Every structure is written in C-alpha cells, then in structure tokens.
Amino acid sequence: MLSPADTPRPAVSAGDGAVADGPSVLCRAAGLTLAALARLLSGASVRWIASQPDTCQRVYFANHTSHLDAIVIWSSLPQAVRELTRPVAAKDYWQRGLVRRWLAEEVFDAILIDRTDIKVHQSPVDLMLREVGNIKSLIVFPEGGRSVSGEIGEFKSGLYYLAKKRPDIELVPVHIDNLNRVLPRGEFLPVPLLSCISFGPPLWLERGEAKLDFLERARRAVIALKE
Amino acid sequence: MNDIRTIALIAGVLTLLTAATAIGQFLRRHPDRGLDPAAVNTFNLRLRGWWIMCTVLAAAFWLGTTATVVLFGLVSFWALREFITLTPTRKGDHRALFWVFFLFTPLHYVLVALNRYDIFSVFLPVYATLFVLARVAVAGDYKRFLERTAKIQAGLVVCVYCLSFAPALLQIPIAGADGSRSANFRLLFFLILLVQFADCMQYAWSRMLGRRLVAPSVSSNRTWEGLLGSATCTALLAAVLWWAAPPFEPWQAALAGFVVAIMGFAGGMTMSAIKRDRGVKDYGTLVVGHGGVLDRIDSMCFAAPVFYHITQLVAGGTP
Numbered sequence: 393m394l395s396p397a398d399t400p401r402p403a404v405s406a407g408d409g410a411v412a413d414g415p416s417v418l419c420r421a422a423g424l425t426l427a428a429l430a431r432l433l434s435g436a437s438v439r440w441i442a443s444q445p446d447t448c449q450r451v452y453f454a455n456h457t458s459h460l461d462a463i464v465i466w467s468s469l470p471q472a473v474r475e476l477t478r479p480v481a482a483k484d485y486w487q488r489g490l491v492r493r494w495l496a497e498e499v500f501d502a503i504l505i506d507r508t509d510i511k512v513h514q515s516p517v518d519l520m521l522r523e524v525g526n527i528k529s530l531i532v533f534p535e536g537g538r539s540v541s542g543e544i545g546e547f548k549s550g551l552y553y554l555a556k557k558r559p560d561i562e563l564v565p566v567h568i569d570n571l572n573r574v575l576p577r578g579e580f581l582p583v584p585l586l587s588c589i590s591f592g593p594p595l596w597l598e599r600g601e602a603k604l605d606f607l608e609r610a611r612r613a614v615i616a617l618k619e
Numbered sequence: 620m621n622d623i624r625t626i627a628l629i630a631g632v633l634t635l636l637t638a639a640t641a642i643g644q645f646l647r648r649h650p651d652r653g654l655d656p657a658a659v660n661t662f663n664l665r666l667r668g669w670w671i672m673c674t675v676l677a678a679a680f681w682l683g684t685t686a687t688v689v690l691f692g693l694v695s696f697w698a699l700r701e702f703i704t705l706t707p708t709r710k711g712d713h714r715a716l717f718w719v720f721f722l723f724t725p726l727h728y729v730l731v732a733l734n735r736y737d738i739f740s741v742f743l744p745v746y747a748t749l750f751v752l753a754r755v756a757v758a759g760d761y762k763r764f765l766e767r768t769a770k771i772q773a774g775l776v777v778c779v780y781c782l783s784f785a786p787a788l789l790q791i792p793i794a795g796a797d798g799s800r801s802a803n804f805r806l807l808f809f810l811i812l813l814v815q816f817a818d819c820m821q822y823a824w825s826r827m828l829g830r831r832l833v834a835p836s837v838s839s840n841r842t843w844e845g846l847l848g849s850a851t852c853t854a855l856l857a858a859v860l861w862w863a864a865p866p867f868e869p870w871q872a873a874l875a876g877f878v879v880a881i882m883g884f885a886g887g888m889t890m891s892a893i894k895r896d897r898g899v900k901d902y903g904t905l906v907v908g909h910g911g912v913l914d915r916i917d918s919m920c921f922a923a924p925v926f927y928h929i930t931q932l933v934a935g936g937t938p
Contacts, residue, residue, distance in 0.1 A: 435700060435704075570704065573704075573708065573713075576710050576713055579710075579713055579714075581713075581714070581717045582717075583703075583713060583716040583717050583720060584696075584700055584720055585700060585703055585704045586700055586701060586704040
C-alpha cells in the first residue's frame with residue numbers, strides 16, 4: 393500500500409508562495425463575509441456522513457448545478473480547512489469583469505481552467521497539481537459543466553488522472569442538493585431556499601482499476617449521498 | 620395596574636416553565652418510572668424550544684413594537700423558505716419567487732409596522748396573488764400553471780400573511796390602556812400562551828383518551844378526543860387568565876381560547892397534510908432534532924388572524 397510518506401511529491405511550485413505571504417486583510421475579510429453570506433443565502437445545512445473535516449490534502453468532487461456551488465462548498469468547510477482549499481473554476485466565466493476576477497483570484501484563490509484551450513502538454517490536471525503543491529486541497533466538478541436536468545451526468549476523466557498522479561490525495565464525494573433552485577442556470581437573482589451539502593467518506597483509486605469503472609464508482613459515491 | 624398584571628403573567632409563565640423543566644430533567648434521570656423515554660425526550664425538547672421562544676420574545680418586547688414586528692417578519696421569512704423548499708417549483712417560478720421573498724414579504728411587514736391595516740389586509744392576498752399569477756405567466760411556462768401559483772400563494776398566506784396578525788395585535792387600540800403598549804404585549808403573549816397550551820393539551824388528551832383519529836392518513840396522533848379536550852382546557856385557561864388580556868370579559872376570553880385551540884388544530888392538520896404529501900416528517904434542520912420553524916408556528920399561523928379579529932371586535936372600533 394502506498395502511504396502518503398512514500399509517494400513522490402511534485403516539486404514545490406509557485407502555488408506555495410501564496411501560503412507564505414498569506415492573503416491580505418481585505419481579502420480575508422471579504423472571504424469571511426462572503427462565506428457567511430453564502431451560508432445565509434443558501435441556508436445550507438452541512439452534513440458529514442462517515443467523514444470528518446480535515447486539513448489533509450483532498451479533492452472534493454461534487455455535482456454541479458449552479459454558479460453558487462463552489463462558493464457554497466467552500467463556505468461549508470471549517471475556516472482552517474477553507475483557507476487551504478482552492479476551487480477549480482472556468483476561466484471564461486470567472487475572468488469576465490473586475491469584481492469576478494478579483495473574487496476568483498484574490499478571495500477564493502481559485503484555479504482557473506481554460507475550457508476552450510486544453511492541450512496535451514498543458515493539461516488542466518497538471519496545472520491543478522502544480523498549483524496545489526503538497527498543502528492545498530481542491531474543489532472540482534467532474535461533470536465539466538452545470539447539469540440542466542438535475543440528473544448527475546457522466547464524469548469527465550480529469551478526476552481519474554488526478555487520482556492516478558497523486559494516489560495519496562483523499563477524494564471526498566460531495567452532494568449538493570437544491571442549490572440549482574437557489575440560483576438556476578441563466579438567472580442572476582437568487583431565491584433563498586434551503587439547500588443541503590453532504591460530504592461523504594473519502595475514496596481512492598484502486599490498484600489496477602479501469603478509468604471508466606473508477607469514474608462510475610466516484611459518480612455513484614456522489615449519488616449515494618442524496619439520501 | 621397594567622404592569623402588575625404583566626409581571627404576574629410573566630412570573631406565572633416562568634414558574635410553570637421552571638417547574639416543567641425540573642420535572643422533565645427528573646424524568647430523564649430516572650428512566651425506570653415506566654414512562655415512554657421517547658415521550659420524555661419530546662417533552663424536554665419542546666421545553667427547550669419554549670425557553671428559547673420566551674427569551675427571544677422577552678428581548679423583542681423589551682425593545683418595543685418595531686422590534687417585535689421585525690422578529691415576526693424574520694420568522695415568516697424563514698418559514699416561507701422552508702415551505703417553498705419543500706414544494707417543488709419550476710424554473711419559470713424563479714423570478715416570481717424572488718419578488719415574493721425580497722419585496723412582498725418585507726413590504727407587508729413594513730405595512731404592519733406602520734399600522735396600515737387598510738393596506739396590509741389586502742396587500743398579500745390580492746396584490747401579491749395577482750403579481751405571482753402574472754409574473755409566472757410572463758415567464759412563459761404554462762405547465763401546471765394553477766398548481767404552481769397556488770403553492771406560492773398558499774405559502775405566502777400561511778407563513779407571512781397569517782402570522783403577521785400576531786404582531787399586528789400590538790397595534791389594536793385598547794380602551795382604558797394608559798397609552799403604553801404593555802396591554803397589547805400582554806395580548807400577544809396571551810395568544811402565544813393559548814396556542815402552545817392548546818398544542819400540549821391536544822397531545823396529552825390524544826395520548827390519554829384518544830380513540831378516534833380525525834384523519835389517520837394525515838396525522839397519526841390527532842384525535843377527536845384530543846381536539847375536544849384541548850379546546851375545553853384552553854377555553855378554561857383563557858377564562859382563568861382573562862385579566863391578562865385587556866379587552867376581554869371572562870366568557871369572551873373563554874370563547875377566544877376555544878376558537879384558538881380549534882384553529883391551532885386546523886393549522887397542525889394542514890401542515891401535516893403538506894408534509895405527508897412531500898414525504899417528510901419535519902420542515903427544517905435549523906436545530907437538529909427540532910423540526911423546522913414551520914413545525915413550531917403552524918398552529919400560530921392559523922390562530923393569529925382569528926384571534927386578531929375577535930380582539931378587534933371586542934375592543935370595538937376599527938383600527
């Protein structure tokens with residue numbers, strides 16, 4: 393078995409520089425305010441099912457239903473964990489406009505992925521791994537986009553490659569319920585309904601597990617949290 | 620004179636709560652008394668809810684009329700959240716819901732605070748209804764149109780409109796009151812006390828003597844015996860406490876108590892029916908094991924408007 397100590401760690405990269413400096417007071421205050429606001433607005437009740445919040449390195453993967461998903465998951469984490477957790481978001485959405493860009497880059501410390509320009513030698517997975525170093529955790533939405541029907545779609549393969557390249561990272565399934573009604577696709581005014589965020593027990597890539605099997609298992613883990 | 624009554628009422632309630640808490644704790648520590656531990660637990664949870672309710676109410680009363688109206692407004696807002704969360708809505712309802720939450724609900728409470736009975740009595744049932752119908756129609760989704768708009772309207776009327784009659788009690792002019800609002804606060808407290816008492820009596824009578832369920836498919840613990848027992852006991856309590864509720868004679872207080880108990884029962888049944896339809900037991904998860912806000916105020920929502928109008932009738936004159 394691989395234990396975290398045995399696994400090769402990627403070289404310390406630019407992503408870790410931010411940890412040493414720490415975010416500015418303004419950004420921290422904005423982060424706390426937004427987290428509180430998101431919690432209040434989404435009325436999110438947070439459940440940890442056979443799982444505990446921890447500052448160890450993790451990838452939180454969730455179903456994607458609303459623009460609020462990342463910020464609500466991020467704000468559901470305890471503050472110590474939240475400071476170490478970076479959402480992965482679409483560059484085309486989050487780089488539009490000054491406020492959005494400032495929020496994404498300074499407050500949430502998001503990793504922005506260019507969905508339109510994915511190359512083999514510049515894959516998003518490598519970028520994510522480089523950015524998190526061996527301290528930070530990630531929030532990802534493996535469906536690749538917001539589902540319209542409310543059903544949880546097929547997962548894209550990024551999660552598999554993340555698990556394969558860093559087998560020491562815990563993969564934590566997260567289910568988001570009702571947030572698509574708070575802020576549906578195409579709307580910009582939220583309706584303050586009550587949503588529910590469920591964190592499940594971590595899983596890992598099994599030795600020799602095929603890509604499709606793993607992705608289906610991960611998807612089932614998210615669906616299982618519905619109840 | 621007025622303040623002696625207020626103090627007597629508060630002291631009475633505090634004594635009762637303290638005694639009940641002591642009994643509840645005693646029963647919890649001695650599970651061998653042959654009582655159902657689940658019932659004891661429910662009792663203790665309820666008591667905790669009442670302590671919280673009393674503390675919050677006391678704080679609001681102390682801060683004044685506006686603070687109390689704001690408090691009830693927040694409770695309405697939260698209850699409406701729970702209500703709409705549980706009722707399926709479609710994307711076409713989104714914009715209508717936004718205005719319902721952020722314009723109609725707050726504005727209604729502003730009208731209540733301003734004592735504009737002439738407007739607030741029609742604002743939600745007429746104007747909000749028309750708005751919701753039109754806004755959903757304009758959104759272009761006609762599927763199950765009447766069903767969807769009716770759901771939003773029902774939520775607004777029960778959670779916001781009806782509940783707001785409780786703080787509106789603070790605005791009824793009472794002859795002989797010395798200008799201070801303490802008589803009105805006692806009136807509101809009287810209503811809350813009766814509603815809670817009726818709930819308890821309904822539970823107690825149903826457990827002790829309950830045979831005939833009113834509607835077994837909707838509620839498994841509401842019986843005709845419970846309803847009758849609770850209405851009678853609440854009427855008696857109201858008659859005994861008539862001195863606390865300013866405009867009432869003892870028989871009028873008894874009548875009000877009787878009606879409050881029946882309306883509270885109706886509210887509980889209604890919410891049970893909705894919950895059964897949605898396949899849930901409680902409305903929210905605000906405090907684990909507590910149900911939701913809506914579970915706590917369902918009887919109150921139904922009893923408040925009736926009590927308000929009885930009071931208005933007895934006090935005479937239009938507000």
